[in-house]
Amino acid sequence: MDGHDYTAQRYSTLTQIDADNVSGLGLAWFDDLDTYRGVEATPLYADGVLYNTLAWNITTAYDAKTGAKLWTYDPRTPREYGRYACCEPVARGLALWNGKVIIATLDGRLIALDKDSGQPVWTTRVFPEDSQYAFSITGAPRVFAGKVVVGESGGDLGVRGFVAAFDAETGAKLWKFFLAPNPEDKLDGEASDGIMEMMRKTWADTGMWRELGGGANPWDSIAYDPELDLVYVGTGNSNPHARYYRSNNEGDNLFTCSIVALHGKDGTYAWHYQMNPGEEWDWTCTQSMISADLTIDGRLRKVLMQAPKNGFFYVLDRATGEFISARNHVFQNWNEGFGKDGRPITSEKVRYGFDPVLVAPGPGGAHNWFPMAYSPRTKLAYFPAYQSEFVYALQPNWKPQPFRSNSGWGGFTGEAGKKRGELMAEANKIEKTWLTAWDPVKQEVAWKVELPRHGNGGVFVTASDLVFEGTTKQTFAAFDARTGKVLWEYPTQSAPVAGGITYMLDGVQYVAINAGWGGGAAQIERGAGIELPRAPARLLVFKLGGTEQLPPLAKVEAIPNPPPVRGTEAQITQGAQLFAETCSVCHGQNAIGGVKDLRHMTPETHGKFNDIVLKGLYLEKGMANFSDILSPEQAEAIHQYLIARANEDWGRD
Template identity: 45%
Template sequence: MKSAKWIVAACAALALAGCKKDSAAEPSSLPTTGVTDAKIAAADPNEWLTYGRDYAEQRFSPLTQISDANVSKLGLAWYADMDTARGQEATPLMHDGTLYVATAWSMVKAFDAKTGALKWSYDPKVPRETLARACCDAVNRGVALYGDKVYVAALDGRLIALDQATGKEVWSKNVVPDAVSYTITGAPRVAKGKVLIGSAGAEYRARGFLAAFDWNTGEELWRFHTVPGNPEKGFENEAMESAAKTWGGKWWELGGGGTVWDSITYDPVTNLVYFGTGNAEPWNPAANGRDKAAGTKGAGDNLYTSSIVAVNADTGEYVWHFQETPEDRWDYDSNAQITTADLTLDGKKQRVVMHAPKNGYFYILDAKTGKFLNGTAWTAQNWTTGIDAVTGRPTINPEARYEVTGKQWVSLPGAGGAHSWQPMSYSQQTGLVYIPANNAGFPYFAEEDWQPSSMGFQTGINSAATAMPAVAEVRQQILGSTTGSLVAWDPVAKKEAWRVDFDGPWNGGTLSTAGNLVFQGNAREQFVAYAANSGRKLWSFPAQTGIIAAPMTYSVDGEQYVAILAGWGGVWDIAPGILASKSGRPRNISRLLVFKLGGTAKLPPAPPMQELVLDPPAFTGTQAQVTRGGSLYGRYCSVCHGDAAISGTLNPDLRHSPAIGSPDAVRSVVIDGALQHNGMVSFKEVVTAADAEAIRQYVLKRANEDKALEGKAAIRPSTT
C-alpha cells in the first residue's frame, strides 16, 4: 500500500510540474511522405502548406509570373460557391495540386487547384446553437496539413483529422474544457509531429491555453495554460505560480481569459513556439477585483494575458514572455499574427519576432530570449503616453483607467484593434510589413455593482451607457472618424513607407509577392493589387461581397494562381452597430475566387442591395422599461444584433423585425428558444418574461428614434 501511495503522489507531482506523465503514449513517428516538417521548412514557392505559407508566417511568395508589369491582365480562372453565408476568414492551403479550404461552421472542402473541380467536402455538423457562445460569428481561419492528413478545429471545440485524399474523418478529439465557454475559430499549426491549437472565449468564462496533440493519434502531448488556476489546487508549473502574483481577487472563478484564439508560430531556428494571448476577463479589472494583487512588482498586470509567450516546442515548457498590454482593460488582445525574420538592426543581423497587436504599437523582440528591441506607435493611440525605451513597458494614460475615474473613456485604438486577426505580410524584397489597419475608437464605461452571469459576455462594461445615441451630429462625427487603411511599415527605419486609406475599417489580410505586389480584399467588395514598393493601385476585381480573409498564391503546371476566400462577416459586421455600414453594407456571397493571367471566367450577376426602410410599431412602453431593456440588450443582445439595436448585414436587425410588434413573439424567441436551430438560444437563465418585454420596448424606442433620423443622409447606412 505504501508503494502504491508513493506512485500516486509521484504522478501528481509530475502533473503539477507540467511534465509528461509516464502513462502517456509515446509520440508517433514523424511522417516521411506527404507534408513533412522538411517540406514546410523548405516552403516550395509552388505550394502553400501552412497558414502563413512558411514557418515564419511571413505570407511572402517568391513567385514572379504575376508581377506589377502584367497584373492588369489578371482574370478569374474559376470560382466555387460556399454553402454557408457567414463570415469567411480562412486562408486556403495547396499541396500536390489540391486546394484545401475551411469555411464558416468549420466545414472543409478540397478542390482541384487547376480546374476548381470539387474533390470532397466534409461537414463536422457543429450544432448551430454554438453560435450563442462564439464571440464573433461562426468563422474558421483555415486548416493544417501534415503527413497524409488535414486538420480542422471545429467551432464547438473539437480538433479533427481528415484523410487528405478522401476527406473521411480519421480521428476527433474534444480539446476544450467545456462546451459552454469555449469555442475554436483559429487555424491549427503543425510542427515536429504536434498539432498546435488554442481556443477562443475570453469574454466568457475561459482559461486560456495552447495544447499540442499527436499528429497521428490525436493524443494530447502537452498543454500550457496562459492564466493561473485556483491557488488552492496548486500550480501546473513555476510560470503559473509566478503569474498568480500579478492577479487579485478570485480571478479563477471566471477563468481569467488570455485565450490563444489565433496566432501560433513555430520557429525551427530556436525550436520555440510563439503564441499571442487574449484579454484578461472581465475587461473591467475592478469588476471582480483582479486589479487588487498584493503589492508585488507587476501587481495587476494579469500575466500572461495580452502577451507573446514562447514555449519549448518539444515539451511545452515556458521559456519567455513579453507582455504588450499590462493590466489590459481595453480588449487589446495580442492574437494578431506573429512573424519571425532575420533583420539587420543597428548594424547587427538578428533573429527577431515582429508583432503588430491590437494596441497600436509595432514590436520587435529577440526571437531566442524575448528581449525587447524596439517598439513604435504605428497608428493613432491614446491609451499610453509612451513606452519605456529599454523594457517596452507602456506608461498608461491615467484617464484610460475608466474604472478608476468613473468616467467614460473613448480609447484609440478601440476594442476592434488597430490591427486584429487579419494577417499582415512581410516582403523579403521590399523589407516592408503590410498591415490591415482599423482606425476606430471604442467607448468604455465601468458597470457599477457588476455581477457575473451564466450566459453572455462577462466584461464588467456598461454597454447601455455607451450605446450610440440617436443624435445626428454625434453619429456624423463618430462615423467621420472611423476609417481603415493599408499601411506599409518599415520595421528597420521604424516608420511608415506608404499608406492607402479606405472609407471604413475591417478590410482583408494581405499577401506580398516577389512580383512587387501586395494583394488585399476590402469591405468595399473589391479585391485589389498594389505595387509593393509604392502602394500604387494596379488592378482590382469586383468580388460582389466584402472580403476579410487573406489571399494566397500557388503554381500548377507552370501557371501561377492567386486565391481568396470572399464573404463578409466577423465581429465588425455584428457588434459595432451603425459603424458597420461605414464602408457601405457589404453583401455576404461566400465564394472561393481563384485568378490567373488571362482568366476568362465570369461571376453571375450580383443581387441588388436593398435599402431597409424603418416602419416600426409605435413605442408603447415606459422609460423604466427602456432603461432596463437597454441594460439587458447591451449585455446579452448587442454582441450579435449590434450596438444600439443597429445590426450589420448578417444577423437580423431587430428594429426591422415583425416580432417586435408582439410580446408573445419576442417571448417565444428569447425565453422559449423558438429559433435555437438558427443559433438564437433561449436566454431564460438570465432573462425573465418581464425582461423580454423590456428588451422589446427598448428596441421599439430605438426603432422609432432612428425612423425620425432616417431623412438625414449623413447618418443613413449607405448601399453598395
C-alpha cells in the same frame, strides 16, 4: 500552412503574375458558399487540391484548377455555440499534415480528415463539453513537428486561457499550458505548473478573475521556430476587461496581452514579453507573428515581429524575448515610452475610473486579426491599420453575468453619458484606415494607402513585388509592394476580410481569396448602420486571362413596417438592458445592424419571436435557445424593446 511556412511571412516565391501583367487577372472559377456569415479562413493548397473552411467548420476540398468539389465534411458543430463566439462562429483556417486535413471546431473538437476522402481519421477534445468557461475555437490549428497546437476563444465572455498540443497522427494530448493562474490557487498538473507561482504573483488576491478566469486566451496567431523548437503564443485580452473589477486595480496580470514562448517538446516556459501590463482596454496580442532575420545596428538578429491591437509595431529577439524596438504606427495616447527592459510606460490618464476618458486606440484595435505579411525582398511588413479612439468608464456596482459579455464598462447614462457623447464626437474626427507598409528596422512607415472603412482584409506578398488585399470597397486589389500604387482591382460584391494565397498548378499561377464580409469589423459597420448591400460569401480564384463572371447582386428587399409599440416604459427599459447584456454581441449595439438587423423583422418573425428565443426554432441558422438564461417575461421585454427601436428608426435607414 496558413502563413505559407514556419516564418508565417505570407510571402510567395511565385512570379508569373507581376506588375506588368497583373491587370490581366480575371476570374478562373468561384464557388457560392451559401452563407452571409463572415468567412475568415485562409485556404490551403496541396497537390492540385484547394481546401477551405467556413463558419460552423464546414470544410470542402476542390479541384484547384476547375473548382469541382471533391468532398465536403460537416462536423455538425452545435449551433448554440454561436452564443460563445464574440464575432460570429467563424473559422480562420485549417492545418495539413501527412495526408490529413485538421480542423478545430467551434465547440472544441480537433478532427483529422483523410485529405483524399474527407473521412475522419481521429477526433479528440481540446476542452470538455461541460466546462465552467464559455470556451470556443475560432483560430486555425497549427501543425509543428508532428504536433497540432491550438488555442481557444471566449475571452469577452470569461475564460481561463490555455494552449495545448496534440499528436498529429493520433490526436493524443501531449501538453497543455495555462496562460492565467488557477483561481483555486493550486497546480494543474500541466506544463504551466513550473511558472504558476510567478504568474500568480501578478494578480490581486481578490477580484472577479477568480470567477471569470482572467482571460489571456490565444484565439488566433500561434507561430513556431523549428531551429529553436519554440512555439510562440499570442495571448488575448483580460477578463473582465476592467482591472478595477478583475484584479482590484493591481498587478500586471500575466499572461494577458503577451507573447509567450514555449518549448515545443514539452510545452514548458521559455520566455515572455507583455505588451500591456494590467491590460484593460480589450487589446489583444493574438495578431500575426512573423519570423525574419534582420540587420539591426549592424548586427544580424533573429526576430519576431508583431503589430497587435495597441497601435505599436514590435520587434523582439525570438530566441530570448529581448525587446529590440517598438514604435506606434497610428495615433495613440496610452504609452509614454519604454524602460530599459522594454517595459512600456503606461500613462495614468488612460487608467479609467467612473469618469469617462478617451483612449487611443479603441477596442477594435489598430491592427486586429487580419493577417500581416512580410517580404524579404522589400524588407517591409504589410498590414491593414485602423486609427481610432474610444471612451472607457466603469459601470457602477457592476455584477458579472455567466456566459455573457463581461467587461465592467459603463458610463452610458447621466452626466457620464453626456461626457461620453462629447468625447466620442472628438474621437470620430481622427478615425482613418490604411494599408500600411512598415519598415521594421527603421520603425517607420514606408508608404500607406488610405481606404474608406475599417475591416480591410488580410495581406500576402509575392516575389514579383505584389501585395494582395481585400478591401472595404468590396474589392480585391493588387498593390506595388515598393510604392503602394494600385495595379489591379476586382469588384467582389463583398469585402474579403480573409487572407489570400497564390499557387502554381500545371504552369499556371492562381490567386485565391474568400470574399465573405463578417466578424468583428463587420459588426462595427453594421452597428453604425452603414453596411453596404453585399452578395453571399464566395471563394474566388483568379488567373491571368480568366473569363468567369459573377452574377449581379440581388435587389435589396424593402424594410417591413414595424408593429405598433404596446410595451410599457418599464418593460422597454428592462428589454434594453437585457438586449445589451445578451443579444448585442450578434445583433448590434442599440439593435442596429448585426448578423440580422432585428429592427427589420417581418410580421411572421414577430409572431414567432418567443419560440425563436426560448425554443431554438432557428437553431440551425445559428440562433441559440436562450431559455437557460431568459424567462418568458424577459424575452417579451426584449421583443417590446426591439419593436420600440424599430419605430424610433423607421424610415431612417
